[in-house]
Amino acid sequence: MKAAVFREPHKPLTIEDVEIDNPKSHEVLVRTAAVGVCHSDLHYIDGFYPTPVPAVLGHESAGIVEKVGSEVTYVKPGDHVITCLSVFCGHCEFCTTGRPYSCGNPETARSDEEPSRLMQNGAEMHQFYDLSSLAEQMLIHEHALVKIREDMPLDRAALIGCAVTTGFGAVINTASIEVGSTVCVIGCGGVGLSAVNGAAIAGAGRIIAVDINGTKLNIAKHFGATDVVDASQCDPVEAVKELTGGGVEYSFEALGLKKTSEQAFQMLRRSGVATIIGMVPVGEMLEIHGADLLGDKRLQGSDMGSNRFRVDMPRYVDFYLNGKLKLDDMISRRIALEDINEAFDEMKRGEIARSVVVFE
């Protein structure tokens, strides 16, 4: 099959032929229909997070089941599925307490010692996040898939695999915002727009979107932002404090930068909660004023939007089909796998919300 291969940081991905294995007992072979081009992939290409090479990147995808392992009962060939960024085991301390997103059970997650299921001329190729979506086919554990309604368009379903799950989930699961509360979202890419949209659906009273790109801020208004702040023109912390009479109750950072993560904490009112959704590069330290904690303020991470994938993803699908989740407007461009490097370049320039690779 054809796949986009990552060979070394800072270099373009190359489209190559890669061999994919047959499903083991709990695995599923999926024909990829669509893959969102996500900033997290770029973090790896830029070397901020380490990953073994060569690897097939890509992790925000949807497709159709082609073949299932001997023990798989959850899906059958022909089923439409969204892929998940983590595999849950279903029986560890995290899974049994409603936190399958925190499952780190080595029984299900593929260990680095295990031989990879992707090969090329007899040499192993790393399967990124146990998914490797930038390829015509994916071999996935049945616990890293969610079956969805067949009337859901797969290019938009792909966005639910990461951007929506992460951004929307952080709002409703990690932070559990209250109806009527004040919210600020920093960064209006796919994840940030999903957070804005999630906050609107969850009934936030005021949603302030922050970005340095006017086009994205206009899109954010369409997704439910009641106010926008152009951080290229002012100090967003001061602007948000002024708009809200002292700070927001909930802030969300959707970029993974040190500065904006710290700003998310600084713009809280007393008892406020800052949720960092973005992936801050490994080794980077966040600095907060210790004395600010006296105001009962909270800084928290969000692991994949604290999602219970099998429950939450079908809900996101319903929200889209009911017209509440604005996925149509999140997709800036549909591209072929061959155009993947151009899509990353556009993302770096901050020009677009989301490109989606579509397989014919």
Next chain:
Amino acid sequence: MKAAVFREPHKPLTIEDVEIDNPKSHEVLVRTAAVGVCHSDLHYIDGFYPTPVPAVLGHESAGIVEKVGSEVTYVKPGDHVITCLSVFCGHCEFCTTGRPYSCGNPETARSDEEPSRLMQNGAEMHQFYDLSSLAEQMLIHEHALVKIREDMPLDRAALIGCAVTTGFGAVINTASIEVGSTVCVIGCGGVGLSAVNGAAIAGAGRIIAVDINGTKLNIAKHFGATDVVDASQCDPVEAVKELTGGGVEYSFEALGLKKTSEQAFQMLRRSGVATIIGMVPVGEMLEIHGADLLGDKRLQGSDMGSNRFRVDMPRYVDFYLNGKLKLDDMISRRIALEDINEAFDEMKRGEIARSVVVFE
């Protein structure tokens, strides 16, 4: 009346005669019965937090009502009361949503522009935290007092004014630990011991106490610690991770130091919550690995144990009288007001859990 006066940082307090005003409409004049000697006072003496001088320090107290203002209906002369570190207004956004500890309404808190109610030879003296407990009498807003049972000994009731409220409250209100969960408390002074005791009463499965003083660790066992870690002998983060197979679900920092606050965050398992109870000096930054947030971890402050004073303090009193809250053992020494500087010196040397100034 006699009071311990703070005139400049790093100098001993001096016992002086100070004049106290008559109660205004919502104020109450209280005869001080006992005052705990708390590390937070020391933070001000050491200049880590700013406060106007001259001032009468002290904030962990209990006493008996002497005189009430014209509008006061909550207490009457003769009632036994514990003082609170903050005044709630009862009608702002925080008070009406169950967070009176976050009330910052200037209507009730005394502003710096208002003339002080403490004077000396015609010159104003600052009333610390609107309390100034290290004095024979206190003039307090009725919303900064909690009426208690008269069978509660007042020297032990004083400890509820700060140490217990802060430590116990952080466990049950700020963090709301679950029954059976794993807890670590760093620092076993009055606040830390209250957190250990609170965790035991709240049904924590495992309570690991960390300190560098063996005597305090032994006291912690009596308060409910199931395990102790002497941080002078090992890296407490590694020790706690080893004891718990990867980290605790809840950690509490009760010292207000940068290093131990960061350790509290580092010793969390996935989805863990670190609560900083101690007062980190103004200007000091806490640094955490941004990438650690991906594990759904949380760092939060606790404002006075997130207490609803009028509800929580009588509960703490009941816990003491039922034998569950070990206040007898928290008091290392009972001293006279004149011995206050010696008590701070002992505290600096980390020798004792809590001294209490008792007025005859």
